[in-house]
Amino acid sequence: MKKHLQRRKRRSVPVPIASMGDIAFLLIIFFMVCSEVSKDNSKARLTLPFSEFVEKIEIPVAARIAVDENGEIFFDGYQVDSVKEVEMGVRALLTKTVSDDQRHVQFKCDAQLTKEQFEPVIKAIAAGGGIIEAVGENNE
Amino acid sequence: MRRRSTREKKHRSGEIPTGSFSDIAFLLIIYFLVATTLVKVKTITADLPTGEKTSQPQSDKTPIVNLRGAEVFLNDRKVTIEQLNERLAALELAEKDPSKRVIMLESASGTPYENYFQALASISEHHGVVAIVEEDE
Incomplete structure (x- = not known):
């Protein structure tokens, strides 16, 4: 009988949960410090171009610029009226940068847009000092 | 009297429930795990140098990629994107000085971004420095 009681006592070991909170x-x-709020251009509707050479980007980008299927330009999710605003915006963001790694600017553009619509934006990013990270999809 | 004081004590010693x-x-x-999305987009990197047009003649050896609508030309010869990749790979730009890695990119009006992107990707992949050629106004 005694033996039986001893066995029971051994089994009821309490797990310390005081520090769980x-x-x-x-x-x-940790999650709050490490996470970055996405500034993706959710309003911009576009079809990305394809290429076999696209790679996953590991570097953080200074700004996100998109040109949607209607040719409207978005800067960090907000619609802008002209390419001049893109250039000024990129230039302003990159004034305090010290290395090339901080100059990357994400560029999304609809695959069907013509040169007259997308090239001025590319030139504006370049004129503002940004390194273009043109977003595309893999052929595979 | 005794009863009162014990009641008061009970009231004061109330702990904040932290359980x-x-x-x-x-x-x-x-919530954070569910709501967080790890976005990693696929891109090509293109560092476009900016500068003014000079009166100095450009070296004849600088390759020019021409985009005319859906057609691609390399040094005025019509090529496919695959052929362009092969020719740019043959140039072995990675081993050259950065100033000699320049590839001119010229596009006619109406060229779709799809073709432009593929040409840009091809040049970047082969370590070329893209120089956009502007049309004279």
């Missing part, structure tokens, strides 16, 4: 909050803080 | 803190925290973590 602290661990969880530390994890939350 | 559910870990539950709240884990719910927040789950």
Whole structure:
């Protein structure tokens, strides 16, 4: 009988859960510090061009510029009226940059747009000092 | 008298319930995990040098890629995108000085971005420095 009682006692070992809250909050803080809010151009509707040479980008971009299927230009999600605003915006963002890694500007454009619509934007980014990261999709 | 004081004491010694803190925290973590999207877009990198047109004649050896609508020309010879890739690979630009890696990119009006992107991707992939040729006004 005694033996039976001893066995039961051994099994009921309490798991220390007092620090679980602290661990969880530390994890939350970690996620909040490490995550970056997406500034994607959700309003811009476009079809991306294809190429076999596109690669996943690892470098953070200074700005996101998109030209949608109607030729409307978006700068970090906000519609702008002219390419001059793109150039000024890129230039303003890149004034305090110290290395080339900070000069990357994401460029999305609808595949069917013509030269007259997209080339001025490309030139504006280049004139503002940005390195173009042209977004596309893989052929495969 | 005694009864009162014990009641008051009970009231004062009320602790903040922290037992559910870990539950709240884990719910927040789950929310962040579900709501977060790791966006990694696929791109090609093109560093376009900017500058003014000079009166100095451009070296004849500088390759020119011409885009005329859906057609691609390399040094005035019609090529496909695959042929363009082969020819640019043959130039071995990676081993050259940056000033000699320049590839001129000229496009006619009406050229779709799809073709422009493919030419740009091809030049960038083979370590070329793209120089956009502007039409004279």
